[in-house]
Amino acid sequence: MKHRPFSITAALVRLASATALALAFAGCENGIKVIGSETSDSATVDPISATFHLRNTRAGLELKVNQGEAGSVYYAVYDADPGTLTASAVKAAALGSLGGSLVAGGTLAVGSAGVDTTENVNTLADKQLYTVFAVAEGTSGLDTDAHVKKYSKVLPKGMTQLSFSKVTGASAGTLVRYAAAVPQDYYYNPTKDYPILIWIHGNGESANDASNAETNFTNVAGFLGPFKRLNNDLNDIPMVVIAAQCNYAFFSCANQSDASLHKEAYDDAITKFRTDSKRVYVAGISYGGQGTVRFASTYPTLVSAAVATATDQAGFSDAALCASLGANNVAMWVLNDENDSVFGHAGMESMVSNLRSCASYTNALAKPRITVFSPVSWPNTIESHGSVENLSFRLPFWNGSAWRYWDGAAEQNDTNPPTHPAEFGLELASATPGNTPAPTVIAQDSLVTVGTAHGVTLTSLYDYLLLFSKP
Numbered sequence: 001m002k003h004r005p006f007s008i009t010a011a012l013v014r015l016a017s018a019t020a021l022a023l024a025f026a027g028c029e030n031g032i033k034v035i036g037s038e039t040s041d042s043a044t045v046d047p048i049s050a051t052f053h054l055r056n057t058r059a060g061l062e063l064k065v066n067q068g069e070a071g072s073v074y075y076a077v078y079d080a081d082p083g084t085l086t087a088s089a090v091k092a093a094a095l096g097s098l099g100g101s102l103v104a105g106g107t108l109a110v111g112s113a114g115v116d117t118t119e120n121v122n123t124l125a126d127k128q129l130y131t132v133f134a135v136a137e138g139t140s141g142l143d144t145d146a147h148v149k150k151y152s153k154v155l156p157k158g159m160t161q162l163s164f165s166k167v168t169g170a171s172a173g174t175l176v177r178y179a180a181a182v183p184q185d186y187y188y189n190p191t192k193d194y195p196i197l198i199w200i201h202g203n204g205e206s207a208n209d210a211s212n213a214e215t216n217f218t219n220v221a222g223f224l225g226p227f228k229r230l231n232n233d234l235n236d237i238p239m240v241v242i243a244a245q246c247n248y249a250f251f252s253c254a255n256q257s258d259a260s261l262h263k264e265a266y267d268d269a270i271t272k273f274r275t276d277s278k279r280v281y282v283a284g285i286s287y288g289g290q291g292t293v294r295f296a297s298t299y300p301t302l303v304s305a306a307v308a309t310a311t312d313q314a315g316f317s318d319a320a321l322c323a324s325l326g327a328n329n330v331a332m333w334v335l336n337d338e339n340d341s342v343f344g345h346a347g348m349e350s351m352v353s354n355l356r357s358c359a360s361y362t363n364a365l366a367k368p369r370i371t372v373f374s375p376v377s378w379p380n381t382i383e384s385h386g387s388v389e390n391l392s393f394r395l396p397f398w399n400g401s402a403w404r405y406w407d408g409a410a411e412q413n414d415t416n417p418p419t420h421p422a423e424f425g426l427e428l429a430s431a432t433p434g435n436t437p438a439p440t441v442i443a444q445d446s447l448v449t450v451g452t453a454h455g456v457t458l459t460s461l462y463d464y465l466l467l468f469s470k471p
Helices: 010-015 016-024 088-093 226-230 259-269 287-298 317-325 346-357 384-393 447-454 461-466
Strands: 007-009 034-039 051-056 061-066 071-078 102-110 116-120 128-138 149-155 159-165 174-181 194-201 240-244 275-285 305-309 331-335 369-373 405-408 411-413
Touching: 051 128, 051 149, 061 071, 061 102, 061 128, 071 088, 071 116, 071 174, 088 102, 088 128, 102 116, 102 128, 128 346, 159 259, 174 226, 174 259, 174 369, 194 259, 194 287, 194 461, 226 240, 240 259, 259 287, 275 287, 275 461, 287 305, 287 317, 305 461, 317 346, 331 346, 331 384, 331 461, 346 369
Parallel strands: 007 034, 194 240, 194 275, 275 305, 305 331, 331 369
Antiparallel strands: 034 051, 051 061, 061 116, 071 102, 071 128, 128 149, 159 174, 174 240, 405 411
């Protein structure tokens, strides 16, 4: 879902309470994690004319300002609402010592007028309600009390890292780490249960750290797939997302064959987050795509729907999948690339074709589907195996030196962090997707044809997953 920036005038800020602000910001449409976007009241003479943005990031919070004069921004963060502060009080708190409910503060130097300037605060405890004040100062002096900005929001992290002790399978007793993220409105709906997505990473994201020291982990499981979107603040995902870190030093990460690793991560996560047991989804890329099929077929009564990307058919018996996936109406969508340098797509086409004829599927809409991307309309600088991830999850791409995006005709430089999500690609969004020549085994599916079948308009693969739930 595209984000429409939430704006509120300074006049309204002066009238609204912290509670009202929190509710207003929590009700912002799912999208980029902008907590507040406020511009000085145009009816008031304000030469500084500062525009503020505050948002969650992976590590904390980010304050960004763009003002009409060079100068400074003073900010103060409290873990208890101190009420109303004057401009001079905010400045004093920003320059003073921390203590009591004041937990962070500082000065953001604005070197030029009309230029975005950013400050990151990464020292706050996770999942707490904070009140943040900010005020600008320019060549004309400190801004007025009326233009003090006040935000109340659960901050700071959009993602965290958790762990559990492995119980079953290889290396029982070993510490397993997993990344976890929740939707922006999670902490404002304390009685709501959320869908959960189990993301299974590929072989290239596996660790091999025999010491198993936390400081040596790169937590790469939490930097790709849906987490790449969350980490770069491109779009909120309306479900809890988890990803276990596979470690070759302790487990067999090949083909993500140990489904119990991800099941135990799920079992741990549901004790820490409010999740809906009827809306459990799994998705993965490369070896994680194989792991997705393996997990769904191992726990078919748990999984409502799955998306396997950039993978091949490896060791799955069609009869066994028919008895597990089909008998439990587990929906599945497979996505590959025509020129994938790692996996071919013929095996998955055959698997999907056989499953579509499986009589045990009583829900016709849940029968497996497949899309094979053609690279004709996609930058050839992207390695084809990885391009499926970008296309599937609407991600920008890294070309080795900079973030780039595809405007439909050519590559363009993106910002850092990137702000242009990748489009789905003509194959996924058109009514006649597919490689050239057309596959001989099975007709391919598009976002349009799937949406039409369900009577809805799909805008992402997350929408596809959310179509399905257990009875």
